[in-house]
Amino acid sequence: MFKIVEKRLLAPDIWLMNVEAPRVAHSAQPGQFVIVRGPEDGERIPLTVADYDREKGTVSIVIQAVGASTRKIVAIGQGECLADFAGPLGQPSEFIHEDIESLRGKKFLFIAGGVGAAPVYPQVKWLHEHGIQADVIVGARNKDMLIIIDELRKIAGNLYISTDDGSEGFHGNVTALMKDLIDNRGKRYDEVVTIGPMIMMKFVALATKEYGIHTIASLNTLMIDGTGMCGACRVSIGGKMKFACVDGPEFDASLINFDEAMRRQGMYKNKEKIADHRCRIGRDQ
Amino acid sequence: MANKIPRVPVREQDPAVRATNFEEVCYGYNLEEARLEASRCLNCKKPQCVAHCPVSVKIPDFIAKVLEGDMAAAARIIAQDSLLPAVCGRVCPQEAQCEGSCVLGIKGEPVAIGKLERFVGDWELENGSKEKADIQSNGHKVAVIGSGPSGLACAADLAKLGYEVTVFEALHKLGGVLQYGIPEFRLPKDKVVSREIDKVSRLGVKFERDTIVGRTVTIDDLMDNEGFEAVFIGSGAGLPKFMGIPGENLNGVFSANEFLTRNNLMKAYEEDSDTPCYVGERSVVVGGGNVAMDAVRTAKRLGADAYIVYRRSEQELPARQEEVHHAKEEGINFRMLTNPIEILGNEEGWVTGIRCIRMELGEPDESGRRSPKAVPGSEFEIPCDTVIMSLGTSPNPLLASTTEGLQTTRWGGLIANDEGATTREGVFAGGDAVTGAATVILAMGAGRKAAAAIDEYIRNK
Numbered sequence: 155m156f157k158i159v160e161k162r163l164l165a166p167d168i169w170l171m172n173v174e175a176p177r178v179a180h181s182a183q184p185g186q187f188v189i190v191r192g193p194e195d196g197e198r199i200p201l202t203v204a205d206y207d208r209e210k211g212t213v214s215i216v217i218q219a220v221g222a223s224t225r226k227i228v229a230i231g232q233g234e235c236l237a238d239f240a241g242p243l244g245q246p247s248e249f250i251h252e253d254i255e256s257l258r259g260k261k262f263l264f265i266a267g268g269v270g271a272a273p274v275y276p277q278v279k280w281l282h283e284h285g286i287q288a289d290v291i292v293g294a295r296n297k298d299m300l301i302i303i304d305e306l307r308k309i310a311g312n313l314y315i316s317t318d319d320g321s322e323g324f325h326g327n328v329t330a331l332m333k334d335l336i337d338n339r340g341k342r343y344d345e346v347v348t349i350g351p352m353i354m355m356k357f358v359a360l361a362t363k364e365y366g367i368h369t370i371a372s373l374n375t376l377m378i379d380g381t382g383m384c385g386a387c388r389v390s391i392g393g394k395m396k397f398a399c400v401d402g403p404e405f406d407a408s409l410i411n412f413d414e415a416m417r418r419q420g421m422y423k424n425k426e427k428i429a430d431h432r433c434r435i436g437r438d439q
Numbered sequence: 440m441a442n443k444i445p446r447v448p449v450r451e452q453d454p455a456v457r458a459t460n461f462e463e464v465c466y467g468y469n470l471e472e473a474r475l476e477a478s479r480c481l482n483c484k485k486p487q488c489v490a491h492c493p494v495s496v497k498i499p500d501f502i503a504k505v506l507e508g509d510m511a512a513a514a515r516i517i518a519q520d521s522l523l524p525a526v527c528g529r530v531c532p533q534e535a536q537c538e539g540s541c542v543l544g545i546k547g548e549p550v551a552i553g554k555l556e557r558f559v560g561d562w563e564l565e566n567g568s569k570e571k572a573d574i575q576s577n578g579h580k581v582a583v584i585g586s587g588p589s590g591l592a593c594a595a596d597l598a599k600l601g602y603e604v605t606v607f608e609a610l611h612k613l614g615g616v617l618q619y620g621i622p623e624f625r626l627p628k629d630k631v632v633s634r635e636i637d638k639v640s641r642l643g644v645k646f647e648r649d650t651i652v653g654r655t656v657t658i659d660d661l662m663d664n665e666g667f668e669a670v671f672i673g674s675g676a677g678l679p680k681f682m683g684i685p686g687e688n689l690n691g692v693f694s695a696n697e698f699l700t701r702n703n704l705m706k707a708y709e710e711d712s713d714t715p716c717y718v719g720e721r722s723v724v725v726g727g728g729n730v731a732m733d734a735v736r737t738a739k740r741l742g743a744d745a746y747i748v749y750r751r752s753e754q755e756l757p758a759r760q761e762e763v764h765h766a767k768e769e770g771i772n773f774r775m776l777t778n779p780i781e782i783l784g785n786e787e788g789w790v791t792g793i794r795c796i797r798m799e800l801g802e803p804d805e806s807g808r809r810s811p812k813a814v815p816g817s818e819f820e821i822p823c824d825t826v827i828m829s830l831g832t833s834p835n836p837l838l839a840s841t842t843e844g845l846q847t848t849r850w851g852g853l854i855a856n857d858e859g860a861t862t863r864e865g866v867f868a869g870g871d872a873v874t875g876a877a878t879v880i881l882a883m884g885a886g887r888k889a890a891a892a893i894d895e896y897i898r899n900k
Binding site: 177178180181191195196197198222223226237238239240241242243378379381382383384385386388389390395400414417418421422 | 609610611619648649650651654655656657677678679681683687688690691693694696697700701704705706711712713714715717787788835837
């Protein structure tokens with residue numbers, strides 16, 4: 155059992171949980187994820203690590219209540235326990251293995267959408283701790299849905315905000331804001347890391363390809379075990395089958411077949427359209 | 440003459456009924472049936488059954504005790520060699536081991552050794568001592584990675600010798616393949632698996648779930664910082680294989696591991712489960728092993744018209760005879776000498792069918808089985824909604840890639856000698872992680888051998 159030592163509402167239906175998990179906190183690196191079960195009989199839900207404190211032995215996750223299982227997780231209160239909290243899983247972000255000096259010569263831009271701001275945080279923080287100031291774009295539907303902005307502002311080089319309705323920052327999506335930065339505001343980037351909805355990452359990747367900027371995307375695929383056993387998370391990377399859980403979750407965005415990944419991600423959402431009277435899939439979505 | 444009694448049939452759920460539920464297929468013997476069946480054993484001077492048991496269970500001795508009605512004594516005899524009789528009695532390929540070499544089988548039917556072992560195992564789970572074992576600790580700590588058959592066997596033997604054993608399990612439930620792989624209708628989880636594991640707990644073995652060694656903690660951490668003097672790796676062979684044919688990433692194509700894990704570990708077949716599972720109206724399972732049989736029978740129970748597609752002939756099916764027999768009784772369609780070449784999909788990216796080619800058997804290959812060859816121009820399609828790939832599994836590379844000095848074979852199995860010692864000092868391994876996917880009993884045997892080797896290693900250190 156893993157105790158929730160802190161729980162905060164960040165935006166409507168989006169919660170931050172700080173969870174006591176000393177072994178995970180000890181080993182976690184930017185880019186990795188955990189598998190969480192709320193109640194004893196709950197579904198296994200993969201969530202990217204949002205922060206970790208090795209000394210306190212805690213790991214943060216940010217979770218948006220969208221379906222039955224995520225609602226069950228956010229229903230668990232501060233001081234109570236999650237049944238399971240397994241990780242850290244997947245490969246850490248590639249840059250942590252790179253030579254610091256060469257990293258310092260690179261200009262990073264992180265592009266986060268929605269709850270994607272949460273997993274971007276430990277990456278920007280890691281770079282900040284190594285003397286690298288990365289720029290960050292955070293996009294959301296409107297200003298109420300923006301999360302982790304204050305925390306990111308402290309560690310980012312420049313923090314740019316975009317909202318679909320223009321209620322805060324740039325009026326438009328993150329890709330348009332990135333283009334504006336590069337085309338009109340003289341910004342230049344060597345590396346883009348994008349985390350958010352697949353459709354957003356797809357369009358970020360298409361845009362950065364035009365600029366010739368190497369881009370990494372973090373894939374939030376379906377998973378069960380998260381350790382390479384089930385293959386539910388398989389994606390096509392440069393035409394080769396890869397498992398997001400053990401080969402990823404971060405991949406070279408220019409090689410990702412996003413259309414296939416989106417189709418596979420929605421496998422259980424759209425299933426009710428197909429006639430199958432026994433099928434219970436999608437009832438909670 | 441004892442051997443004139445025909446083999447006592449075992450009671451089973453009616454096939455038409457059981458094909459719609461997940462309750463155990465086989466009810467097992469009752470005391471009277473077990474004793475009658477036990478009376479058929481000739482108590483051979485040189486028992487071939489023992490010679491053909493991978494862990495050399497003293498079969499005629501325990502059967503003699505069953506005949507006497509002394510189940511406690513029978514259980515003690517089995518326990519000398521096997522940790523998991525209630526499991527092995529259910530899942531061992533007896534026809535290729537003990538029962539396959541029973542003298543009675545030459546002219547008639549062999550003694551139902553598996554069913555008798557199961558009877559004794561179940562009796563013990565029901566009636567055996569629930570007391571915590573009183574074992575004096577020897578002060579040495581050993582880590583076991585994986586709570587499947589090899590890890591449990593290794594942990595139990597070491598605990599009996601006084602070692603302080605901690606078993607690390609990646610998933611949220613214990614048992615490894617017994618939990619996520621083998622379905623409830625063949626191996627009940629609460630009634631059998633949990634209670635077999637409780638036996639190991641009562642020896643003082645500690646379990647840490649949700650711990651992926653190689654990620655959550657490394658072998659180096661365990662040995663250098665946590666005081667474990669030796670490590671046993673029983674991490675199994677959990678990585679699914681795909682065929683590499685077009686269409687494998689379509690929606691509706693699953694590995695057997697995914698399909699079975701959703702149902703066995705996550706109970707997707709239960710109405711109130713949060714984990715979904717889709718099977719469609721027709722499901723095709725590719726493969727012929729026990730896992731394929733488990734997957735196809737699960738698909739059937741979820742309401743699908745279920746098919747096995749296998750590239751060799753029925754004779755070559757690697758699955759246990761009993762599983763094939765049960766699958767047929769349940770109305771599974773077998774398409775032998777058939778090999779998939781493409782999975783077909785619609786515009787939305789969902790499976791609509793599987794394109795296959797007919798095969799014929801040629802010369803025997805290195806495995807001794809006649810190798811299948813495609814018959815040119817014989818392609819045909821089977822319309823279906825889901826395809827489940829059951830092509831075998833391979834060991835997870837995580838431990839080898841995160842542990843210095845741990846070497847693997849070309850196909851990913853950990854290199855270990857007969858005693859289980861790997862290429863890294865103090866690290867031992869056994870079961871599917873070394874051999875590739877095999878059986879519960881072989882894994883259990885390897886775990887026990889490694890336990891003896893670990894004991895010797897620590898005593899001589």
